Amino acid sequence: MIDSPGVTVTRTGEHGAFGGELLTVNFGPHHPSTHGVLRLIVDLDGEQIKRIQPVIGYLHTGIEKQMEALRWQQGVVVTDRHDYLSPPINNLAYALAVEKLMGVEVPPRAQALRVIMSELTRLSSHLVWMGTSGLELGAMSMLMYCFREREQIMDLNEEISGFRMHTSYIRPGGVFADSTPRFLEMLDKFVRQMPGHIDEYEDLLTMNPIWRARTIGIGRLPAEDAKVLGATGPMLRGSGVAWDLRKSMPYSGYESYDFEVAVSNDCDCYGRYLVRIKEMREAVKILQQALNRLPDGPINVDDRKMLPPPREELETSMEAVIHHFKLFTEGYTVPAGDAYVAVESGRGENGCYIVSDGTHKPRRVKFRSASFVNLQALERMALNHMVADMIAIIGTADTVLGDCDR
């Protein structure tokens, strides 16, 4: 084995089943297929994996500590940045947790817009996953196709929020801005085109012999193990467990949408791929329904203590000026207590646990990230596989290291 950038090899002195010595291979942290900066210390018997010790923390940015220094409404900006492939879903978990503790319910239009943004994000997150996994496993052209559609989602983000990636669109109390007619037009076009594009991806991958050879039977995770290891999202559904927070513990009005939970009984990398393809089709279905029955009405709660008054009121109302001033100097307070909300992101359960001490800043914010928990199943999945299969396994686990390290 030759040393290459990001991979170093040492001999352990232990002997493997084939009489050879066990080799310890350091993989990463700077390696293109680790989806961020993940370091793995792998013990190999020949090419078989005997032990994996993941080393994380290279993308730790102290987000939870920063949240404690920011006011409740400022925290939204930081939540965008932990799972950088699905910012609106992170926003949603935080916003729902704050609203839950304050006992606030957002109006129907805001809920529908939140669903639209969540599903667009799920699509874009799965597209990045499929593009990069394809790239790693010998389907180079996938990336071009996936990023073509992802670009449209970025344009939609830009149209509704002004930002392409870190939208900060979903906020406690509602959403940042109403949808523009152009946004709805673009979304309509996107929703009509997307099923055809998903067929295209399937043409390229589902029966592709290289893709099948690299994924079928690789990284098996039986249902019982997946449950015990606390795996969520496509990792759990790819093992045949029909658990989706949108169905099982609905939030933001998901109970009123008609969609199916994507499940595959294959329990391997291919099964997780099938789950994601199905989920993309279901996301388009949800988008279609949300677009068809987007309710009229306000997009924010009518609470001047939580959200600023409309611009035009500031010129005529003294009250409005006071509210505006108080909100932007001091912020609002959240009653003392704690609340936990979990939402389904592209990777699994994205939860937010907040603790308030009754002041205008959080006492503690904990993000329960799917990547952090799912990564613990890596050793179970990769044991006795070839070292090259590890790439497929890390790929289909779809960990985002920013989410893992927070």
Place this chain on the structure above:
Amino acid sequence: MIADDLVIEKGVTARDQWVTVPAERIREVLNALKSDGYRLLVFLTCIDHLIDTSREFPARFEIVYQLRDLDRPAEIRVRTFLSGDSPRIDSVHDIFPPANWEERETYDMFGVVFTNHPGLTRILMPDDWVGHPLRRDYPVGGEVVEFSEEHQTWQTAPDEA
């Protein structure tokens, strides 16, 4: 169900059910809840209640276990309190495997020691880090940024003096 003598307090906050139990009997409680159907540990974390006057707390550190029953579905939050100097509690990594890394993170960030943990080392911060960043008496900012100009001044300061 958990035996009555294990429950110190129970209630509902913001529609979330919770129960406070004694720290030294945490394994007993979690085992009982697990056989009761709560088989998934959603998360485990710690809260530092240093100088929090909004409510009465029995001790400085609060360890929280969020458990879920996937079949019903139902959730319960188990709280337990640890005093400020050398906080210590039994590890539950063998009852709930996801707790392994969560306990390492809690140790890393709060300095809570989980006894009988198979490898209680720092997980997010570098191994040679001093202090536990998520404690409330640990400042935000103020630490020297490596490879920055400040870092150089700080490193060369003793020589110049």
